[in-house]
Amino acid sequence: MYAVSATVQVVQAYLKGCEAQVSIAAVNAQEQVVLAGEGMVLDAIIQTLQQQGIRSKALVVSHAFHSPLMRLFGKRLLRFVSKFPIAAARCRLFPVKLAS
Numbered sequence: 001m002y003a004v005s006a007t008v009q010v011v012q013a014y015l016k017g018c019e020a021q022v023s024i025a026a027v028n029a030q031e032q033v034v035l036a037g038e039g040m041v042l043d044a045i046i047q048t049l050q051q052q053g054i055r056s057k058a059l060v061v062s063h064a065f066h067s068p069l070m071r072l073f074g075k076r077l078l079r080f081v082s083k084f085p086i087a088a089a090r091c092r093l094f095p096v097k098l099a100s
Helices: 008-015 039-051 072-082
Strands: 002-004 022-029 032-037 056-058
Touching: 002 039, 008 022, 008 032, 008 039, 022 039, 032 039, 039 056
Parallel strands: none
Antiparallel strands: 002 032, 002 056, 022 032
């Protein structure tokens, strides 16, 4: 994932033809967009943006949940959890407030 210092409209122009591999994951401000997606395609887009003078920064994340690549995982997860019946909890849960 990358934070890009540009508007959504500017970034979308660079994503043309790559929407299946890279997407806008978040819009944090008018000129602060986050991109997520397939590594090589995302890297190529970032390199092009940088060549145009558009700043970007790689974000350290464990998973790019906003990436188009997660769609396949979401479908697999839905198939997996659909095997389990939905029912009311059989035990009571008590919330615990931790001291700060």
